[in-house]
Amino acid sequence: MELMAPAGSYEALAAAVKAGANSVYFGVEQLNMRTKSTHNFTMEDLPEIARVCKENGLKSYLTLNTIVYDHDVSLMKRILDETKASGITAVIASDHAVMNYAKKIGVTVHISTQANITNIDTVEFYSAYADVMVMARELSLLQVEAINKEIARREVTGPSGKLVRTEVFGHGALCMAVSGKCYLSLHSHFSSANRGACVQNCRKPYVVMDKDEGTQFEIDNEYIMSAADLCTIDFLDKVIAAGVSVLKIEGRGRAADYVFTTTQCYREAIDAYYDGTFSSEKVADWKERLSTVFNRGFWDGYYLGRKMGEWSDEPGSKATKRKVYIGKGMKYYEGPGIGEFLIEAQNVKVGDELIITGPTTGVVELHLESLRIDDEPAEVAKRGATITFPVNEKIRPSDKLYKLVPVE
Amino acid sequence: MIRVVQHRHKCIGCNACVEADKYRWRISKKDGKSTLIGGVEKKGWFSVLVDNDEQAALEAAKQHCPVNIIRYEQLD
Numbered sequence: 001m002e003l004m005a006p007a008g009s010y011e012a013l014a015a016a017v018k019a020g021a022n023s024v025y026f027g028v029e030q031l032n033m034r035t036k037s038t039h040n041f042t043m044e045d046l047p048e049i050a051r052v053c054k055e056n057g058l059k060s061y062l063t064l065n066t067i068v069y070d071h072d073v074s075l076m077k078r079i080l081d082e083t084k085a086s087g088i089t090a091v092i093a094s095d096h097a098v099m100n101y102a103k104k105i106g107v108t109v110h111i112s113t114q115a116n117i118t119n120i121d122t123v124e125f126y127s128a129y130a131d132v133m134v135m136a137r138e139l140s141l142l143q144v145e146a147i148n149k150e151i152a153r154r155e156v157t158g159p160s161g162k163l164v165r166t167e168v169f170g171h172g173a174l175c176m177a178v179s180g181k182c183y184l185s186l187h188s189h190f191s192s193a194n195r196g197a198c199v200q201n202c203r204k205p206y207v208v209m210d211k212d213e214g215t216q217f218e219i220d221n222e223y224i225m226s227a228a229d230l231c232t233i234d235f236l237d238k239v240i241a242a243g244v245s246v247l248k249i250e251g252r253g254r255a256a257d258y259v260f261t262t263t264q265c266y267r268e269a270i271d272a273y274y275d276g277t278f279s280s281e282k283v284a285d286w287k288e289r290l291s292t293v294f295n296r297g298f299w300d301g302y303y304l305g306r307k308m309g310e311w312s313d314e315p316g317s318k319a320t321k322r323k324v325y326i327g328k329g330m331k332y333y334e335g336p337g338i339g340e341f342l343i344e345a346q347n348v349k350v351g352d353e354l355i356i357t358g359p360t361t362g363v364v365e366l367h368l369e370s371l372r373i374d375d376e377p378a379e380v381a382k383r384g385a386t387i388t389f390p391v392n393e394k395i396r397p398s399d400k401l402y403k404l405v406p407v408e
Numbered sequence: 409m410i411r412v413v414q415h416r417h418k419c420i421g422c423n424a425c426v427e428a429d430k431y432r433w434r435i436s437k438k439d440g441k442s443t444l445i446g447g448v449e450k451k452g453w454f455s456v457l458v459d460n461d462e463q464a465a466l467e468a469a470k471q472h473c474p475v476n477i478i479r480y481e482q483l484d
Contacts, residue, residue, distance in 0.1 A: 030420040030440060036475060072421060075440035191474030195422055199474075 001240055001270050004061070004167070004248040005263040008034065011256035013052060014362030019260045020267035023059035025092060027196070027252065031076055032063040033114070033180070034252045035196030043079060046086035059089040063252075065112035067194045068095040076101065083107055090132070099129040103159065113137060113169065114194075116179035120150040123164055131158030132246060134167045136179050137230070141242045141303045144168060148243030165245035170236070171262055171290070172250025174227040174301060176202050176309065184225075202226050203296075205315065226312040231290060231298035234283045236269045239303070251294075257323060257355055257402075258293040260363035265290050292321040292404075321404045323355055329399035330386065339391035341401050348387070348403060349380040356391070358399035364391060409484055412466060413455045414444045415477040424472035429465035432458070457483070 005016035007024040016024045026049060027034055028041045041049065046062075053060040062083050068076055076098055083091055084107050091107050093099050094114035102109045111117060111126045111133040118136045126133055135144050148166055150156075156164050175182055175193075182193045184201055191197040202225035207216045230250070232239055239247065247270070249262050265286040272278040287298070294317045299310035312318075326348050331340040339356075348354070350371060356364040371378055371389040381387045412432075419441035425433040426442065436443045447454035458466070460482075470478045 035420045069421075069423060071423065071435035071437065072440045074437040075421070189474060190424060190472045192422060195420060195474075197420055197422070197474045 001244065002059075002246040003263065003266055003270055004246055005259055006172075006249060006252040006254065007049075007259070008040075008252040008254065009256070010359035011357050011362065012252075012254070012259040013049065014358070014360055015256040015260035016263050016362075017052065017056045017058060018362040019263035021058060021263050023061060023089070023246075024053065025061040025063055025248070025252070027063045028079060029075065030196065031066050031068065031072060031079065033065055033193075033196045034063075035066070036191070036198070043082045046082050046088060050087045053089075054087065061090050061092050061110060062088050063092045063112070064098050065092055065094040065114050066196050067192070068097050073097060080105060080107055092134075093130075099126075103129050108159075110134070110167070113179055114181070116181070118143075120147050120154070120156070123147060123151060123166075124154070124156050127156050127158050127164050129159065130164070131160045131162060132165045132167055134169070134248070135244075137169050137174060138178055138302045140305045141238055142305070144244060144303075145242040166243065167246035167248055168239065168244050168303075169230060169250055169301075170232045170239065170247040170266060171230055172254075173296070174230050174250075174309070176225045176227050203312075203315065222311040222313045223315065224311060226296065228297040228299045228310045228312045229295045230301040231287070231295075232300065232303065233265060233269050233286045233290065235300065235304065236266075237273055237278055240270075240273055254294055255323075256357045256363050260365075261289055261293045292319060294319050320407055321353075322407050323402035324405055326354075326401045326403050328401065329356065329358065329361075329395045329397050331397075332391070332395045333388075334394070337390055337392055338388050339395040340386060340388045341395075343381050343383050343385045343387060343401075345383060346403070347380055347382050348401075353404040355402045355404060356395055356399050357402070358396055361394070361396055361399050364393060364395065366391065409457050410460060410463060410466065410480050410482055411455055411457055412444060412447070412462075412478070412480045413453055414442070414447060414479075415452065416441060416444070416449075416454050417452055418475050418477045420475055422474055424474065425469035425478060428468035428472060429462065432462060432465065433469060 002022040004023045005021035007013040007026040090110050092110045092112045094112040109130040111130045113134040116136045158164050185198045186192040189199045191199050207218050209216045296312035327341050327343040352368045371387050421440040434443050444454045446456040466480045
């Protein structure tokens with residue numbers, strides 16, 4: 001099974017590479033579903049992204065899956081031309097204009113979750129354009145399995161001549177609307193989710209009001225429109241058994257440490273399934289690690305047959321740890337493997353859990369065993385100090401140093 | 409007079425400003441972003457002076473812009 005990680009930045013891309021993803025997906029310019037919420041790449045970044053992915057043996061997928069209007073067609077074509085020229089593996093599309101042009105110029109197409117594929121006949125329809133298709137997140141695993149079996153029985157092949165492969169979302173935020181087709185943000189803020197500009201007002205608390213008398217009731221036990229996050233790690237064996245070929249982690253708007261932790265856990269889980277060591281003890285460990293990074297509480301989505309969603313009971317993240325900025329990277333001494341950092345905020349002390357992130361470094365996690373100030377051993381370093389400590393891989397001046405603290 | 413300012417590179421090409429006043433805003437076929445007609449660029453910001461009678465349409469464009477990149481100020 002292919003593990004696909006989100007890459008909303010070079011830091012996240014490097015984190016995905018390091019954590020063992022088989023592929024990454026990302027957006028450029030304004031025609032992707034995270035136009036507003038992430039630092040999007042631009043078309044100039046395409047060759048570099050393709051290079052990083054090729055050098056590390058990953059496939060690279062460009063998301064171009066918003067609603068496309070006539071005035072977007074010219075930009076859409078330019079993006080696809082650049083995609084082809086840069087050697088990006090495929091484009092993830094939902095608009096037929098994108099599929100049509102990509103096919104015309106020879107760019108491999110994957111069908112986005114926005115296309116809401118829920119049956120084998122739709123798979124057959126899109127097989128004229130695509131070899132990989134994301135199944136609607138509202139399908140159960142039984143339904144996904146039935147589609148996969150039917151693909152084999154009917155010999156539904158994509159443009160490559162091979163059987164169509166299916167992809168599902170495995171982990172991350174879920175939308176309250178079917179296949180993300182939500183009007184709420186457009187309605188309230190003129191900011192269309194279907195153009196990648198969702199303002200996430202479903203994540204807020206609401207009151208119910210009696211219009212006759214104006215009596216208001218606060219719905220305080222859960223956020224009635226805010227779906228809890230999907231997590232499939234405890235039944236990943238069933239996902240694989242359903243014939244799914246690609247497992248996608250949601251989160252192009254998330255930081256590198258989120259991408260690193262989620263990708264690493266699912267990498268280990270997939271490997272454990274194939275080497276026969278998948279166990280409930282391992283699942284418990286993965287779930288604990290997954291809960292340290294951004295999440296709204298976990299549920300199993302619709303895969304196990306539920307018809308109604310499960311909602312979050314918090315306004316934001318339920319992560320058990322958060323990262324606090326400490327300082328920046330300065331130098332790396334290759335021989336002894338020592339990193340030098342400038343402390344710009346907060347204290348750092350021996351015993352702290354640290355994270356180093358950067359566009360090339362990705363994510364490095366470490367437990368601070370010792371530190372030195374002016375080459376003298378120290379227990380604590382305060383703001384303004386330049387410190388050194390052992391790091392078993394190269395760090396760079398573009399790196400940031402954080403410490404992980406428990407969320408109270 | 410009114411000075412209209414647009415932070416163009418943040419535009420997501422939703423077309424809302426064009427719907428508000430198609431004579432003042434146009435989506436560029438080159439990059440899919442909205443162009444302030446008559447606007448002059450300085451450090452990424454485009455600006456133009458327009459007559460007061462455009463105020464209502466400018467207000468609609470400003471209100472409807474999902475990325476809040478349109479501003480205007482009355483000069484007299």
